[in-house]
Amino acid sequence: MAAKHQEDTEEDAEAPEPVAPSESGRGSQVPQPESAAPGAHAETAPEWLTRVLAEARLSLREASAIVRREESYFWQLLVKRRKRTLPTPQELELLVPHLRGVTLIEALEKVWGLDRAMIVESVAVLAARNEAGVRWEDLNADQRENIKQTIYIALGNAAMRARAKGNGGDD
Secondary structure: OHHHHHHHHHHHHHOOOOOOEOOOOOEOOOOOOOOOOOOOOOOOHHHHHHHHHHHOOOOHHHHHHHOOOOOOHHHHHHHOOOOOOOOOHHHHHHHHHHOOOOOHHHHHHHHHOOOHHHHHHHHHHHHHOOOOOOOHHHOOHHHHHHHHHHHHHHHHHHHHHHHHHHOOOOO
16 A cells, blocks of 8 residues: 555656645646647647646536546546546547537547548548438538538648658658
8 A cells, every 4th residue: 555655646746737626635627738839749638638628617527527437537537647548439429519619520639549531531431422321412501611611621731741741740
């Protein structure tokens, strides 16, 4: 038991995070991201989750409840930095509606590293095979425009990645 306490103490010393205390003594508020400088480095999945939960003003307990995990799930993952499994795609699907301006595709991209362009291509293939469940004609003008913009953004991102690779980028 003493060895376990020592590990926790050493772990706490390595990466302390400011967290508001709760009634139980454990923090329930989302820690603030360390660097607010955009483009400084690529966000890790835990950093992204920390940021979007803070932007949505969701406590770690609230977020844990939304994804139907024990109340300390996000606290252990994001504050204590304990090795926990990342939220599954199904759990992200439950969480995304509570986040501000985040789509499920973006969450899958940030947390699981799925390529947005590949998702768009897959949807296009399903649509071409008439298996997408929705026909283009069934969509209203706003929905069509939203899909077009998403495709343009994905294509633009793919073009930027290709240019970065061609210019010796490490992406």
